[in-house]
Amino acid sequence: MTMFRYALAVFLTLGMVAGVQAERLKDLAKIQGVRTNQLIGYGLVVGLNGSGDQTTQTPFTVQTFNNMLAQFGINVPPGTGNIQLKNVAAVSIHAELPPFARPGQTIDVTVSSIGNAKSLRGGSLLMTPLKGIDGNVYAIAQGNLVVGGFDASGADGSRITVNVPSAGRIPSGATVERSVPSSFDQGNYLTLNLNRPDFTTAKNIVDKLNDLLGPDTAQAMDAGSIRVAAPVDSSQRVNYLSVIENLEIEAGQAVAKVIINSRTGTIVIGQDVRVQPAAVTHGSLTVAISEDTSVSQPEAFSDGQTVVVPRSRVNAEQEMRPMFKFATGTTLDEIVRAVNQVGASPSDLMAILEALKQAGALQADLIVI
CATH class of the missing domain: 3.30.1360 (Gyrase A; domain 2)
Incomplete structure (x- = not known):
């Protein structure tokens, strides 16, 4: 309850900032045609410490590796069986090409495993072309990965994983080779x-x-x-x-909204939310059922048998909460104060807000995410 009241106080503080604050035009709008472009590529990461793809389950890794060797004039003899490349992993590479990027400039790239590699830690990305949606190559990526996670396992099967070891980044890992035309x-x-x-x-x-x-x-x-x-x-x-x-x-004031996250219990009430006259009461009915057993024994020297007799107890409690009233044009401050007085939990407040919306008393868009 204390955390809920604290959260409401934070929302109130954020929403009740006095006056309209001016914002820079660059924070309100973007120039048409000045935009980033997404790039994607497919390549190989090598130099892994036995944490690469299990190629029996990812044959495309072997195929990619053989194609790379063929470009250097090396042909793998047929009939060599299943090649196990434990230090190689097939990966996807994606990056964003910023506006006005020119050939020779560098951009950051993100590398993610697409096979069953356990970790990309310590690996190096081989030269990989990055293409745009039009199929043209706009950058070339290569370099050593920076991986924030790691994976460790023991001989008895125990295992620990911290963060995500199957993805990493290469700062300034791609060189721009082609610029995107702009209408600027x-x-x-x-x-x-x-x-x-x-x-x-x-x-x-x-x-x-x-x-x-x-x-x-x-x-x-x-x-x-x-x-x-x-x-x-x-x-x-x-x-x-x-x-x-x-x-x-x-900037103009945004439309009054109440945002409810039903999964986490988070409720955000905008500054301009208003409530028309309405009376609200909200209580909860708790029903508790307990099962006990007792032993029934026959009288001495009788033909009866000892049996177990179940006993059920049902107890119903109705929590009584006072009714509170919203006056005309009730503000965010008054909503928070009224809810705190009755000690409503986040789930209770969700039910109250939904009921007010259905009654036509809540002057705001109710959005559940």
Whole structure:
């Protein structure tokens, strides 16, 4: 109960910040066309200490290894049987190519086992091309893995695993070989896409830009997109954006929401949540059933037999809790105070909020995740 009240107090503190805080434009919107691109590849990690793939169950590891040897003019003689490559693992590699990345720059890569390798600790990734969704190679990855987890086992079958030893990272492990075309320096306009579409935020951005740069410089296309006139020259466009992206904008208030995580019991109540007049009472009925046994013995010198007689006890307790009332326009502070007075648990509060929503008294979106 103490932890629940503490959590509600934290939510209250976060939600009751006075006034509307201005945010930078760069935190509210992204420039259309300036984006990351996902890359993926398939390769081999070598140098493992016997923790690689069991190739009898992952034949593609042997096939990949043989294909690599063939590129160096080495052919494995047929009929050699099942090759056991305990220090080799087949892996997938993925990375994000940042916007404006140029050939020669490096990016981080993540390496994950796709076979049954126990650990990639101590391994090295061999040269692997990373492709985009269009099938073109945009980077080449290679290097030594940094693995945060480890795996250890004993002869008696005991085993311990810390974190995830079958995945790791290579900082600056891939070199960019091809840049992605960008529309940043094309046309006379730029489009700003809001991270959270909101009509009020879009209007405030347009008003701020037009006040600074002149009338009709910015136009709101909808609640999530704003078109802004921009210089044609790319260098001037960079200077132009460095100014406007640091403008302080008052963001519009989000829609009132109550978020419930039914798995963890976490409840988050937004600042603008309001409750219409409603009376609430919530109690719990506890039914306890206990089973006892007693021995029944016959009288002396009789023909009866000793038997075991079951005895059941049923006890029902109804926990009495007072009814509390929400007045018109009840705020977050008053909701928390009323719930704390009756000592409601997270599961009780979930039931109360759901009932208020069904009754039409909760002025907020109730979202269960």
